[in-house]
Amino acid sequence: MNEENYIAATKEAMSKAYVPYSNYPVGALIVTDNGNTYSGCNVENASYPLGNCAEASAIASMVIGGEKKIKTIYVMTKNDEGGIPCGGCRQRIREFSDENTQIMMCSPDGVQQRINLSELLPNSFWPEHLK
Ligand code: THU
Numbered sequence: 001m002n003e004e005n006y007i008a009a010t011k012e013a014m015s016k017a018y019v020p021y022s023n024y025p026v027g028a029l030i031v032t033d034n035g036n037t038y039s040g041c042n043v044e045n046a047s048y049p050l051g052n053c054a055e056a057s058a059i060a061s062m063v064i065g066g067e068k069k070i071k072t073i074y075v076m077t078k079n080d081e082g083g084i085p086c087g088g089c090r091q092r093i094r095e096f097s098d099e100n101t102q103i104m105m106c107s108p109d110g111v112q113q114r115i116n117l118s119e120l121l122p123n124s125f126w127p128e129h130l131k
Pocket of ligand 1: 019024026041042043052053084086089
């Protein structure tokens with residue numbers, strides 16, 4: 001799969017978003033070190049704080065698929081600037097990332113910003129700190 005395929009798959013994930021409250025669909029696609037892909041979308045709830053972010057859904061899918069290493073994560077919204085991961089999702093992504101992990105913030109037209117983990121979440125707290 002190439003980047004065009006990844007963008008299409010992220011857009012497909014975004015199209016599945018359940019967002020009756022915010023009307024702000026988000027799609028996420030993880031590419032793992034093994035080259036496998038896992039997608040997610042945001043899923044909201046009438047009890048607003050119970051909603052799930054797209055990145056969290058994709059991460060859960062990756063873990064149930066038996067994988068734990070994010071090589072690249074695509075995050076798409078309908079904004080021109082692309083999907084910007086929230087603070088909580090930055091920490092969620094960090095858990096399964098390393099210094100080579102790439103974060104692609106996408107609009108439906110494609111990648112708008114590419115950053116690495118240290119740009120996404122500088123000086124981050126991660127599992128090593130618990131040792
Ligand atoms: N949202 C995500 O899915 N990912 C983010 O990183 C930012 C926010 C969702 C949560 C909620 O369903 C909607 O976007 C508006 O906040």
